[in-house]
Amino acid sequence: MLEKKKAKKTWSRKIHTTYDVGNCKYCSEHIDSDMSFVVFATKEPAHFSCYKTQTEKEQNAKSR
Numbered sequence: 001m002l003e004k005k006k007a008k009k010t011w012s013r014k015i016h017t018t019y020d021v022g023n024c025k026y027c028s029e030h031i032d033s034d035m036s037f038v039v040f041a042t043k044e045p046a047h048f049s050c051y052k053t054q055t056e057k058e059q060n061a062k063s064r
Helices: 048-063
Strands: 020-023 030-032 037-039 045-047
Touching (some): 045 048
Antiparallel strands (some): 020 030, 037 045
16 A cells, blocks of 8 residues: 655744733733733733732622
8 A cells, every 4th residue: 555655844833922911900010921911992901810809809899
């Protein structure tokens, strides 16, 4: 039987780069693309931890 040869890989993987996302909406600190963050519809980025603590504070204020 004839078998096909595997094609050699001619492409190279991209090098991981980090990008500047902006300043956090809540703490005004710098955010890179390798950090966990959220972006709102108004295109304002925020750290996920800052966002989480702020929403918990708002929910606790509403429940009182």
